[in-house]
Amino acid sequence: MKVIVLTPVRNEDWILDQFLQICSLFADHIIIADQNSTDRSIEIASKFEKVVLIKNDNLNFNEAERQKILIAKARELYGLGNLLLALDADEIISADSINAAGWEIMKQAPLGTVFFFDKPTPLFQFSKALRYKDGFPLGFKDDDSEHQPTLIHSTRIPIPQHASKIVIHDILFLHLCFARPNIQFSKNRYYCILENINKSSGLRLRRLIYSYYSLKNYLNGEYEAINPLWFEAYDKLHINLKKFNEESYYYMDFEVLKLFQKWGTKRFFNEPIWKFDWEKCRLKAIDLKIEGIPTEQIKKPTLLRIYLVDITFAISNIITSLVRKIRK
Incomplete structure (x- = not known):
C-alpha cells in the first residue's frame, strides 16, 4: 500500500513549501493539481522529489473536476489498493501523528474503507483550536469506486455505499486557515457568491455560514487548548507554521469582482459580503492590471439596507433556535 496525497493548488506559495516538506515525511507520492497559479506555487512544487505536478486548466471554480483529475492520476500512475489522502495545502499533519498507530490500522483495513480525521483549526495566536x-x-x-463529487463543499474522496468507515483518532490534520485570517474571510465572500450563482444553498444558510469576518465570531465553537506536541517537532526542524505575511487582498477577492462584472451587484445585495471595501479592492485590481474587473465604481446596498437585513436574519435565527429548544 502506498500513501498518496492528493492536493489542488491555486496560489498557495505562502504555505506550500511547508506542506510539501511535511507530506514528504509520511507520503510515498504527492500529486499536485495546479489551477493557473500566478505566484510561486509551481516553482515550489517542482523542487520536491515525491511531487507529481499536473495542470488543471479550468478557469472556473469546480471542486468536482479537480477531485476527479487527482483521483484519476493516482490510479493511472500507481494502480489501486493505495491509501488516498485528499488534503488542501493549509491542512498539515500534526507532528505527533507522523508515527501514530493509526497508520497500521489503515494499512490493515480492507479496500473500500473510508477514513475520518479530526482537523483542529488553531485560533487566537495559536493558543486554542x-x-x-x-x-x-x-x-x-482505493478499490476503484466511482467518486461522485459536487461543485462546492464536496466530499473529496469516494464514499461507496458498501464502505466501512473508521475514525482515526490519533492522526490529526491541522487546518491552518487562520494563520492568515484575511484569506479565510476572502474565501467566505467568494464561496457565498458562488453559492448564490449556483443556487447550491438558500440565503438563510449562506448568511449562517459566511457571516464570519472576525475570529471573535468563532467563540461559540467547541475549542480547546493547543497541544504543544502538534508543533514541537516542526519547531525543532525550523519549519514555520505559525507566522505568515498577511495580505490585504487575495485572488478570490478579484474573482468576486469578475463575477460582479458578469452578474452586476444588485443580485448580491442581501449577502453578508458588504463590510468589505469592494471599491478599494477594485482600484487595487486595476492597478495590478487584472483582466475582467469592473470599469465603473462598485454599486453597493445602502447602510440602512445592510443593517435591516442583518437584523432580520439575526431575529430569524433567534426564533429558530428557540423553536428547536421548545420542540426538544
Whole structure:
C-alpha cells in the first residue's frame, strides 16, 4: 500500500513549501493539481522529489473536476489498493501523528474503507483550536469506486455505499486557515457568491455560514487548548507554521469582482459580503492590471439596507433556535 496525497493548488506559495516538506515525511507520492497559479506555487512544487505536478486548466471554480483529475492520476500512475489522502495545502499533519498507530490500522483495513480525521483549526495566536472529533472523510483505501463529487463543499474522496468507515483518532490534520485570517474571510465572500450563482444553498444558510469576518465570531465553537506536541517537532526542524505575511487582498477577492462584472451587484445585495471595501479592492485590481474587473465604481446596498437585513436574519435565527429548544 502506498500513501498518496492528493492536493489542488491555486496560489498557495505562502504555505506550500511547508506542506510539501511535511507530506514528504509520511507520503510515498504527492500529486499536485495546479489551477493557473500566478505566484510561486509551481516553482515550489517542482523542487520536491515525491511531487507529481499536473495542470488543471479550468478557469472556473469546480471542486468536482479537480477531485476527479487527482483521483484519476493516482490510479493511472500507481494502480489501486493505495491509501488516498485528499488534503488542501493549509491542512498539515500534526507532528505527533507522523508515527501514530493509526497508520497500521489503515494499512490493515480492507479496500473500500473510508477514513475520518479530526482537523483542529488553531485560533487566537495559536493558543486554542476548534475541534471536530467526529472527523472529516479525507482518506480512502482505493478499490476503484466511482467518486461522485459536487461543485462546492464536496466530499473529496469516494464514499461507496458498501464502505466501512473508521475514525482515526490519533492522526490529526491541522487546518491552518487562520494563520492568515484575511484569506479565510476572502474565501467566505467568494464561496457565498458562488453559492448564490449556483443556487447550491438558500440565503438563510449562506448568511449562517459566511457571516464570519472576525475570529471573535468563532467563540461559540467547541475549542480547546493547543497541544504543544502538534508543533514541537516542526519547531525543532525550523519549519514555520505559525507566522505568515498577511495580505490585504487575495485572488478570490478579484474573482468576486469578475463575477460582479458578469452578474452586476444588485443580485448580491442581501449577502453578508458588504463590510468589505469592494471599491478599494477594485482600484487595487486595476492597478495590478487584472483582466475582467469592473470599469465603473462598485454599486453597493445602502447602510440602512445592510443593517435591516442583518437584523432580520439575526431575529430569524433567534426564533429558530428557540423553536428547536421548545420542540426538544
